[in-house]
Amino acid sequence: MAETLTRYDIDKTPLAFSDKSMFIHHLNEEHQDELAMFINAFTPASVGEYDIVSIQELYPDGLLLEVITMNRYQNDFNALKDSKAISNSFAENISSFKHQYFINFFVPISDSETLHEQYISLLQSSATKLGKRTIKLHEQHFRVIDGYYVSPNMYRLVVTAPDNIPLNHPGYAYLFELNSDVFSTINNESENNDKPLQRYYTLRKAWRDPISASVQAWIDVYVHGDTPGGNWARSLVCGMPIKTVRDYPEKVEHLTEGQCLLICDETSLPTVANLLENWQNPLPPLVIAITEEPEDISYLHTLNLCQHLGHDEHFLKENLLHIIKAPTTDLSEQIISLLHARLTTLPLKIGKVWGALEAADIKSLRQQLKAILGLSRQDMVIKVYWRAQ
Numbered sequence: 001m002a003e004t005l006t007r008y009d010i011d012k013t014p015l016a017f018s019d020k021s022m023f024i025h026h027l028n029e030e031h032q033d034e035l036a037m038f039i040n041a042f043t044p045a046s047v048g049e050y051d052i053v054s055i056q057e058l059y060p061d062g063l064l065l066e067v068i069t070m071n072r073y074q075n076d077f078n079a080l081k082d083s084k085a086i087s088n089s090f091a092e093n094i095s096s097f098k099h100q101y102f103i104n105f106f107v108p109i110s111d112s113e114t115l116h117e118q119y120i121s122l123l124q125s126s127a128t129k130l131g132k133r134t135i136k137l138h139e140q141h142f143r144v145i146d147g148y149y150v151s152p153n154m155y156r157l158v159v160t161a162p163d164n165i166p167l168n169h170p171g172y173a174y175l176f177e178l179n180s181d182v183f184s185t186i187n188n189e190s191e192n193n194d195k196p197l198q199r200y201y202t203l204r205k206a207w208r209d210p211i212s213a214s215v216q217a218w219i220d221v222y223v224h225g226d227t228p229g230g231n232w233a234r235s236l237v238c239g240m241p242i243k244t245v246r247d248y249p250e251k252v253e254h255l256t257e258g259q260c261l262l263i264c265d266e267t268s269l270p271t272v273a274n275l276l277e278n279w280q281n282p283l284p285p286l287v288i289a290i291t292e293e294p295e296d297i298s299y300l301h302t303l304n305l306c307q308h309l310g311h312d313e314h315f316l317k318e319n320l321l322h323i324i325k326a327p328t329t330d331l332s333e334q335i336i337s338l339l340h341a342r343l344t345t346l347p348l349k350i351g352k353v354w355g356a357l358e359a360a361d362i363k364s365l366r367q368q369l370k371a372i373l374g375l376s377r378q379d380m381v382i383k384v385y386w387r388a389q
């Protein structure tokens, strides 16, 4: 499955396809945890929580990965380096090493489509080997029972769901196919449009209905004008089938202990709502919620909060920090300064973070939070849930 390489013994021709560098950049920026999993599962090496893993090159038969082994005390080295107590080259030599690994695909690839398939196979196989949950590719069908707004812009679909859906996994999401036959007809889309239009949506809540014995669920879709996701949700009427093609289990296991910080915008409010209703950690989390319209925060004021989070009003007053996003706002700066102000008045040592926001907002937020909190990859999970175009 894998070969350990020195930097120079590759005698292969790299793959060439148009969006290769975008693919590599995307995985290196947002999926380092998966690349680390490949090394942990398919090589004798073990990637440290602070190490940096990246794809160096793509070949028809596999991925060339590089691991920069970071010293656990990297921040201290940087401080010493900055204070000139040690020289730059000395600090770099003692604090990091590079190793390369070649991870073989199961089947050789030739283009971006087969690359995508093989990447998912590696993901599934490595997660299974390491006993972790991972995405599943399979077609499932839900059926609409009802639809209504639960805040000014959050539209709730009530659905019957397949029997096997998880009832207690906050953040569990499905990739919905929006241009199924019915939706295409409603939107006059070309029947020959073979590229599926897909969006992920989270199970806000799932339960077994005692009367019908069927599994039912809420799926909350944020509607922000005339966009495919919102249009699709609002077009669905009672009895309509909806198709999903992939299950995505969100990474929230690290939140069961330690002081947690949750950061969400409208697309990740359903996950945070579910987390707060099923909170297992003895310490109440600090929540930063970002909405464009002030009234959408009401979404979090109607929860059935988990008992040990205390009285609803008290928790929401003390632990929920609300940012109203303006088009000109530098969101990461706002989050950091709000957090700073909060931690000055009430000193908490944040040990775990979960967040999901827009891609560009996350880029600088990740770096700043990492520098301030010094958390490992495992303890700081910040996901891209949507992209501004």
Ligand SMILES: Cc1cc2nc3c(=O)[nH]c(=O)nc-3n(C[C@H](O)[C@H](O)[C@H](O)COP(=O)(O)OP(=O)(O)OC[C@H]3O[C@@H](n4cnc5c(N)ncnc54)[C@H](O)[C@@H]3O)c2cc1C
Pocket: 173, 199, 200, 201, 202, 203, 220, 221, 222, 223, 224, 227, 228, 229, 230, 248, 265, 266, 267, 268, 270, 271, 292, 384, 385, 386, 387, 388, 389
């Ligand atoms: C694992 C996962 C779970 C998710 N769960 C949910 C969920 O439960 N509920 C949910 O609503 N979304 C969820 N999302 C996001 C969802 O998949 C869509 O990406 C998102 O709703 C935007 O899709 P769209 O078709 O409405 O807009 P797009 O076609 O993606 O965007 C069209 C335009 O709208 C703007 N836009 C898009 N989203 C927003 C936004 N949030 N705020 C402001 N402007 C925006 C874009 O800038 C763009 O110009 C999830 C994403 C992931 C990855």
